[in-house]
Every structure is written in structure tokens, then in C-alpha cells.
Amino acid sequence: MTVTLRDVYRITMANSRLPIISTLHFVQIFMLILGRRIQHPLEDEVKGNYSNSFLSHVPKHLSSKTTVLDLSLNSINELQTEDFKPLPKLRVLKLSHNRIQHLDISVFKFNQNLEYLDLSHNKLWKISCSHENALMNLTYLDLSFNEFEALPICEEFANMSQLDFLGLSATGIQKPDLLPLQHLHLSNILLDLERFCEKKDKLESLPVLSTKALQIIFPTDESCSVQLNMSVNNLRSLELSNINLDDGDKCLIFIYFLSKLINNVKFLNLTLYHLKTTWKCFVETLQFLWHKPVEYLYIYNITLVGEIDEEQFKYYETSLKELKIKLFTIKIYIFSQTDLYSIFSDMNIKMLTISDTRFLHMLCPSQPSPFQYLDFTNNLLTESLFQDCGNLILLETLILQKNKFKYLSKIAHMTEKMKSLKHLDLSENFISHDEKKTNCNWTESLSILNLSSNELSDSVFRCLPPNITLLDLHRNKIRSIPKDISNLETLQELNIAFNSLADLPGCSTFSSLSVLVISHNSVSHPSAHFFNSCKNIKSLQAGDNPFQCNCQLREFSKNMAILSNKVASGWPHSYKCAFPDSYKGTQLKNFHLSPLSCNLVLLIITIVIIGLVVIIVTTFLCIYFDLPWYLRMIFRWTQTRPRTMNIPIDILERKFQFHAFISYSELDSAWVKHELVPNLEAEDIKICLHERNFVPGKSIIENIINCIEKSYKSIFILSPNFIQSEWCHYELYFAHHKLFHEGCDNLILILLEPIPQHSIPNKYHKLKALMAQRTYLEWPMEKRKQVLFWANIRAAFNMKLVLVKEENDN
Structure with missing residues (x-):
């Protein structure tokens, strides 16, 4: 369905009960309606917007498909036929606020589809018409706010049967000027008479026009008065601007003008702008209109001068339904x-x-x-x-x-x-x-x-x-809503935005509440039970509050997300975290906390369960994998390895012949010869054993001392058999003596078999002291543990040690 400009304009004028606004506002609204149509064009519509582009002439090379062309707010001073000849589909042309002085209608002879032409606010003083069919399809023609001396109406205007809006301006009006319009049925006529300053003794009767809306702008110069003798048929809306009634004669002329203008009117909306009058004239004018078929009277910007005295007013028999007076300035101080x-x-x-x-x-x-x-x-x-x-x-x-x-x-x-x-x-x-x-x-x-x-x-x-x-x-x-209110059971809508409330109100007080606006308050911890108590809520606007995003907000955010499409107005963009700083600016829909962190009972249960699992797993590891033994061995390795690597250079340069002297009981010799010695010598560790390194002819004590002195370390194989060996005790005594007097960390204790403390004789107090004060290595029977055992043995030796060649003590 195609909608023409004529249809759009008629729709705007259909409801005559609405107030008629000022001329400029009316044009703006009409342009807005037109603009909406332009914003939703037909598929083949092409727009050209050159408004406020500093143009001095109509641009060339426009698309031949252009239907809407805006050239307003430029410096164009001349129009030529060649400017618009390439635009056969042009429908809307805006040329307002330019410098055009002369208009020849024939420039549009190739634009038969032109419906809208705005030439207002130019410098036009002359218009030339032609006998061609140019502008015959116009529905909107605005020639107002120009410099015409006579009304710019050609005889050809009588053939514009589609015309709805006509804007005119002149310094004077004569009867022949309006004759072409006499048979047109317009929707709106705008008469710009700001430059009108004609003084005649006898008023000339003007032709009767037909229009639904008439707007007349009188001169702003108070010395000029406009006297018109005109009538309008079908008039529903009348708007008059710049009315000066500061004396009795002007008041009578104005009332006479109104009486002629609205003589045949049945229902009228009358708007008066910028009215300067006396109180007496105001009352007389109001009294005149009171008994006329005026339904809505609007007066904007009235200035009262002179004196205010008591005036009689008769209120009976009026058609008036509404009187609106806005901006009433009284320049009278005593009344x-x-x-x-x-x-x-x-x-x-x-x-x-x-x-x-x-x-x-x-x-x-x-x-x-x-x-x-x-x-x-x-x-x-x-x-x-x-x-x-x-x-x-x-x-x-x-x-x-x-x-x-x-x-x-x-x-x-x-x-x-x-x-x-x-x-x-x-x-x-x-x-x-x-x-x-x-x-x-x-x-x-x-x-x-x-x-x-x-x-x-x-x-x-x-x-x-x-x-x-x-x-x-x-x-x-x-700051808060009292909870003991009992007289608000009927309240359905409450707007309490921009206050200092700290929480959402419950509906125990407002049982019928369906709409709540509580944005821009101090709500940081909204109650989670709000939705439970407010079952009838249909719209909630609670955004732009300083929400503190924590566990208390989690349930509220969840409910808002569920009801977002039905209830939550402004969700989610106006619902953001303000605290803590880590969440500041985050939308509530993107704020999430785990149920575990927000449920204390669940958190305690989880911690207890995890603790029990850790205890059970640890116990299992200790029992099945002998974890304490591994920990002791690792601790021993971490202590031994750094000490070995940081041995002073003077100790390393001493003349050691062996890496280690091994002291053991003969009853444990099998383990020493088949396990300990082969594994140590496989790592190039040179071992001193009494059966192969003691010097014959020397006493046992002397050999023991000599072997301990020549060895970097002394390894003692502890077992119940070791306690029973007297010689082993001597060897331990001399090694301990070296440790005490020289400060050397030269002892390595290997516990081959467990030795109860009570089974150690008192005379072996040094052994008791060493086992109580020093860490010893335990020989594990399980194969998987023996790797760590040999690693601890190797860590006790510094392989940088340079041994000297074994001397012959004989």
C-alpha cells in the first residue's frame, strides 16, 4: 500500500480536539512525520542529504533515482532548470534557509512527481509562473518567511488540487491575491505577516478560504497593526502569534477580526502566542470567545499591562472545555x-x-x-x-x-x-x-x-x-519503610527511586504491590525473601544500586535472572557490582559463587570429609608403603648431601687412604661382604676392612686407631651382635673420640637390625648417646626401599676427595 504525503498530512489534521501548536512547531512535526516515512522508504527510494554543506549552487551529477533531496541551510541563490532536469523521480525537495531571490516555476517542469517543496526562510521577492503543468502534484508548498510584497500566488495555483499545506508571506494582502485559492480545500494555511504594516481606512473584504487549520503570524513591530476582513470555511484550528492589544482600539479591531474569521465555525481550537494586552481587553476578549464555538483555548506568553480592576464576567452558555494559560507575566504591581x-x-x-x-x-x-x-x-x-x-x-x-x-x-x-x-x-x-x-x-x-x-x-x-x-x-x-504500616493494602505501584533505602521492602505491608521502582538507592544486600513475599510483583526496577557481590546477593541475582524477561526492568545492564573492588562493574548476571563457598554447613561437611580422606590415605600409605621410613631417609639425605658438598678444602687435602672404615660384628660379616662392600666399591668408594687392612704385628687397638685415622668416614653396622662385640665397642670409642676432638662429621651409623634401648649395656653409654643424638640409616628388607638406602650412603661421601697411595706399615 502506497502512502502519499497528502495522506500523512491529513492524518495529522484529523483530530481537531488536539491543541494547535506554533507555526514552526507545526512544520517541525509535519517534517518529523515526513521524516518517518523517509526513514522507511520504498525499495527504490534514494535520498540525497546536502543540508548545511556550504553550497552556493545545486550540486551536479546527482543520481537520476533521487527521490528525496535536502539542500537546506546553504547559500544557494539561484535555481535553474538544468539543476533538476536529471531528477525525474524527485518527490521531496527542501530548500529552506538559503539566499534564493527569484523563483521560476518552470525550473521544475521535468519533476512531475514533486510532492513536497519547502522554500521558506529565503530572500524571495518575485515568483514567475508558467502555463506548463509544473508543480501540479504538490501536496506541500512553503513560501513563508520571504520578502514578497504581495502574496506569491499565481493563477496556476488554482489547479493544484492535491495541495494540503500552503505557507505564504507578504507585506500586504489584496483581494485578487487570494482568488486562486478560493476553490482549493486545504488542510493548513500559514500566513507570515511579520513585515505587514498596512494602514487603511476601509477594510477590504477578502475571499472566503477553505482550510481546516489557519496560522497567522502578525508583525512584531507594535507600531504596525494588521486589519483583515476575511472568512474561512471548515476551520477547525486557528493559531495567531504576536498580538498587541495594549489599548482599547486595538482590542475592538481584534475582536472584530475574530468575529469575521470564526463566523461560520462550528468547533474551534484557538491558540494565541505572544499576547500583550490590558486586563480589561483580556476579559473582553475572553468574554467574546466564551460564547463562541471555541472548545479549546490556549494562550502562551501573555503580558498584562495597564491596570487591573474589577470586571464583570458572564459564564453561561459556553462551548469551552479547556482554557490553558502558560507564562502569564503581570507588569502591574498594585491591584x-x-x-x-x-x-x-x-x-x-x-x-x-x-x-x-x-x-x-x-x-x-x-x-x-x-x-x-x-x-x-x-x-x-x-x-x-x-x-x-x-x-x-x-x-x-x-x-x-x-x-x-x-x-x-x-x-x-x-x-x-x-x-x-x-x-x-x-x-x-x-x-x-x-x-x-x-x-x-x-x-x-x-x-x-x-x-x-x-x-x-x-x-x-x-x-x-x-x-x-x-x-x-x-x-x-x-531511609527506610516502617514495618508497622497498615493502611497501604491497596497500593499497586510504588516509585521510591533516588532515596537512601538499604533494602527492598517486603510485601507484608504492600499486599497488592505489582510495580516497584527502587533504583538509585543504597541497596547493597537485597533480601532474598523479597520474591517470596511479593507474589504479585509484575515489574521490578532495582538497578543502579551499590550491590555488594557476595553470598547474600547470590540468591537475589539468581531470581532476577529467572524473572528477567517478565519482571526485571533494566536487567542486566543496570545491575552491577559496586563491592568488592575485584567485582566492581561486573553485571550481576556474570557474578557467580560456588554453593560450597556460600553454605557454611556444606563447607564444614566437605572439610570434615576431606580431612577423613586425607587421614585414611595417609594411614594407608604409612602402613602399606612404610611412608615414615621414606620420610626419615629423605630427610637424612637432604641433611647429609649439603654437608658433604660443603666440606672445607683443608679437610679434603688431608692424606686419607680410604673413603671409609667399616666396623661390624663377625656375625654380621656376611651382609657386609655381600651387600655393603660390593655396592660401595661399585661407586669407587675405597673400603678399609680389618681382615684385609689391619697390619700384622701391631696390636688390635693400634690397628683400629690407625684405620680410623686413615679413613674419611667410619661406618658402624649396628645390630644386637654389635653390642656383644668388645672390639666393636673400642672402634666406636675411638671414632667418637675423633668426632669430639676434631669436630669432623665422620660417623655413619647403619642399623642392620633393631636394637631396643634397654638391651644396650650401661657401659656402652657412648652408643646410647649416638643413637639418641644422631640420625642413623636403617637397612630395609624390601627391595624397593634399598634404592633410597644406597642413595643416602652415597650422599655421605664427597667424591672430590683425592686418596693417597696406601703405605706399607711394615
Whole structure:
């Protein structure tokens, strides 16, 4: 389905009950709607955007498929046929804010598809028309804000049957200028008369136009007045800007102008911008419109001059539904407040807005009022407003935003007689509540209350309407929500963002709560039971809080992840860890802790189980693999090896003939000769044995001493047999004597068989002392242990030792 610009524009004008905005705003909205269509173009649509590109002429070599061309905000001063001839499919052309002075319609004779042409804000003073069919398909033509002396309307305009919007500007208007438009049915006409300064004694009757919306911009020069005698058929919206009514004559002329303009109107939306008037003229104009078919009257930026006196006003028989006055500046300093406020307070309309006026007060209506909507935003109103006022029985919505209210209990009393009030907006005031004042008598009908951006603390929850369903408390000073509140069972939506709450509130107090906004607070450890108590929650916005990512947050994060698509608003991008620093900035969805680290009972059970397993495994290793023996042997090796490697050079240079002297009992000789000696000599360790190295003819004692002196180490094979050998005792005595007097670490004790301490005779006290003080090597019977045993023996010897040749003692 193809949507034309005409269709888009008609849709925007369809609802005449909406307020008509200023000329520029209207054009902007229309362009926005057009822009949306351009953003979703047909498949063959090609756009060329050269806006604000410092162009002085239309660019060449544009694509012949171009349908939308934006040349606004440049310095183009001339248009030629050759500029647009290569663009047969062009539909939208924007040339606003350039320097074009002359327009010849024939330059577009090759652009039969052109629907939208904007030439506003140029320097046009002349327009030339042709008899060709150029611009016949236009739906939007804007020639406003130019320098035309007469209205730039050609006879050919009468053939533009598709035209919806027409913007014009001129310094004067004559009847023939408007004749081509008389038979066109437009949706909007914009008349830019800012440079209009024509003075005539007799007003010329202008042709009757047909349009749904008419916008007229009068001169800003107060010395120039515009007098028009014109009528419009089908008019639904009228917007007038720059109206100067600072004396009685101008007031009468304006009222006459309005009477002619809206004579045939059935329903009208009227908007007045930049109105300067006296109080008397304002009341007279308002009185005139009160009895006309005006449904919505909007006045923006009104300046009141002169004097304010009591004026009579008749309120009966009005079609007006809403009056909106915004930015009301009073340049009068001494006047009766009653004369001013009484005009507004007794109006018999449904909706009244008086905002940005600096009003200090508003009177209670003198009789039951039909007001259903009152908006007094950005004034200076206080608690004296509507106190003991019983005539606002139909009021449903009261907007008191940006005023000077301070005491919540007095505000509650103000609403007590408003039996129909449903919505109250008190945001951006200075409201606080004294907890000692528990007297908060709200009207029972109030269900929506906005108390945001005030100075309320926790006590506000003790002064709330009994049937409240929607409560906005964001940007206050609330630190906690009392748990003993009993009158908020109907609350469904609560906005408490930008406060100082440390936890999510449970729903024991808010049994009907379905929407909670608690972002930007101080919630670091949200309660995990929140989701259990708040079964009816449908939307939760708790992001942008300083979450502390620990075990307490784990369950909350898990619940949020489960409900992310249904409940969690802003999940996961606004839910981030603030503490500890190692997790700072991490999204909660990416924060994970193991169940073991967060469950103390499970952690204790796990530690106990692991401890038992370690004990069992250790016991098994000790029993099956004799682990203590291995540990002793490894410890012995680690002690012996460094000592051996770090022997002083003077010891190594002594004249040793043997690496080791072996002392043993004859009963253990088999193990020495078949195990010990072969393994040591296989490592090039030279052994001194008494049966082969004792010198014949010398005494045994002398041979023992001589062998110990010539040997680097003395190895003693300890066993019960060793204890029974007297000679072994002598050998041990002399070796021990060498250890004591020379400080040499020359003893190696090998325990061949276990020797109970009690079996060692007392006379062998040196043996007892050595076994108690020194580490000895145990000979293992298992083959797998013997490798470590031989490694410990080898570690005791320094193989750098140079032996001298054995001397002949004979």
C-alpha cells in the first residue's frame, strides 16, 4: 500500500480536539512525520542529504533515482532548470534557509512527481509562473518567511488540487491575491505577516478560504497593526502569534477580526502566542470567545499591562472545555488579588491550566464548580490554597507541581472535601512531614499521589491516603519503610527511586504491590525473601544500586535472572557490582559463587570429609608403603648431601687412604661382604676392612686407631651382635673420640637390625648417646626401599676427595 504525503498530512489534521501548536512547531512535526516515512522508504527510494554543506549552487551529477533531496541551510541563490532536469523521480525537495531571490516555476517542469517543496526562510521577492503543468502534484508548498510584497500566488495555483499545506508571506494582502485559492480545500494555511504594516481606512473584504487549520503570524513591530476582513470555511484550528492589544482600539479591531474569521465555525481550537494586552481587553476578549464555538483555548506568553480592576464576567452558555494559560507575566504591581483570581475561579469549564504565572493564590469557587482538571504548575501557591473549599466536588485531577507547599498534613486537609479527587501531583515542592502530627485526613477518593522531589522522610508513610494505588516518592530523603504500616493494602505501584533505602521492602505491608521502582538507592544486600513475599510483583526496577557481590546477593541475582524477561526492568545492564573492588562493574548476571563457598554447613561437611580422606590415605600409605621410613631417609639425605658438598678444602687435602672404615660384628660379616662392600666399591668408594687392612704385628687397638685415622668416614653396622662385640665397642670409642676432638662429621651409623634401648649395656653409654643424638640409616628388607638406602650412603661421601697411595706399615 502506497502512502502519499497528502495522506500523512491529513492524518495529522484529523483530530481537531488536539491543541494547535506554533507555526514552526507545526512544520517541525509535519517534517518529523515526513521524516518517518523517509526513514522507511520504498525499495527504490534514494535520498540525497546536502543540508548545511556550504553550497552556493545545486550540486551536479546527482543520481537520476533521487527521490528525496535536502539542500537546506546553504547559500544557494539561484535555481535553474538544468539543476533538476536529471531528477525525474524527485518527490521531496527542501530548500529552506538559503539566499534564493527569484523563483521560476518552470525550473521544475521535468519533476512531475514533486510532492513536497519547502522554500521558506529565503530572500524571495518575485515568483514567475508558467502555463506548463509544473508543480501540479504538490501536496506541500512553503513560501513563508520571504520578502514578497504581495502574496506569491499565481493563477496556476488554482489547479493544484492535491495541495494540503500552503505557507505564504507578504507585506500586504489584496483581494485578487487570494482568488486562486478560493476553490482549493486545504488542510493548513500559514500566513507570515511579520513585515505587514498596512494602514487603511476601509477594510477590504477578502475571499472566503477553505482550510481546516489557519496560522497567522502578525508583525512584531507594535507600531504596525494588521486589519483583515476575511472568512474561512471548515476551520477547525486557528493559531495567531504576536498580538498587541495594549489599548482599547486595538482590542475592538481584534475582536472584530475574530468575529469575521470564526463566523461560520462550528468547533474551534484557538491558540494565541505572544499576547500583550490590558486586563480589561483580556476579559473582553475572553468574554467574546466564551460564547463562541471555541472548545479549546490556549494562550502562551501573555503580558498584562495597564491596570487591573474589577470586571464583570458572564459564564453561561459556553462551548469551552479547556482554557490553558502558560507564562502569564503581570507588569502591574498594585491591584486587588480578588479581581484577578475571581475571573478564573468561577469558570464553568472542565479543564483549567494556569502555569508559569507566579500566582500567589487561587480562590475557591463561589458555587459548586464543574472543574474536573486543574493545573497550577510553577506558581507560588502555598497551603492556603482551597482550605475548607467545598465547591470542588467534581475535581478529579489537581496538578500543583513546582509551587511552595511545605506541610503534608495541611495538604491532606485541603483535599478532605474534594470527594471526586483521584490524582494529585505535588512534585518539586518543599514538602515535609512532622511525625508527631498524625492528623492526615485525606479524601477517600484519592488513588494517585505524586510527592516526588520533596523533602520527605520515613514518616511520610504514616500520612498517606487510605486508598492509594499509585505512589511516587522518588527524590526524597527516605531511609527506610516502617514495618508497622497498615493502611497501604491497596497500593499497586510504588516509585521510591533516588532515596537512601538499604533494602527492598517486603510485601507484608504492600499486599497488592505489582510495580516497584527502587533504583538509585543504597541497596547493597537485597533480601532474598523479597520474591517470596511479593507474589504479585509484575515489574521490578532495582538497578543502579551499590550491590555488594557476595553470598547474600547470590540468591537475589539468581531470581532476577529467572524473572528477567517478565519482571526485571533494566536487567542486566543496570545491575552491577559496586563491592568488592575485584567485582566492581561486573553485571550481576556474570557474578557467580560456588554453593560450597556460600553454605557454611556444606563447607564444614566437605572439610570434615576431606580431612577423613586425607587421614585414611595417609594411614594407608604409612602402613602399606612404610611412608615414615621414606620420610626419615629423605630427610637424612637432604641433611647429609649439603654437608658433604660443603666440606672445607683443608679437610679434603688431608692424606686419607680410604673413603671409609667399616666396623661390624663377625656375625654380621656376611651382609657386609655381600651387600655393603660390593655396592660401595661399585661407586669407587675405597673400603678399609680389618681382615684385609689391619697390619700384622701391631696390636688390635693400634690397628683400629690407625684405620680410623686413615679413613674419611667410619661406618658402624649396628645390630644386637654389635653390642656383644668388645672390639666393636673400642672402634666406636675411638671414632667418637675423633668426632669430639676434631669436630669432623665422620660417623655413619647403619642399623642392620633393631636394637631396643634397654638391651644396650650401661657401659656402652657412648652408643646410647649416638643413637639418641644422631640420625642413623636403617637397612630395609624390601627391595624397593634399598634404592633410597644406597642413595643416602652415597650422599655421605664427597667424591672430590683425592686418596693417597696406601703405605706399607711394615
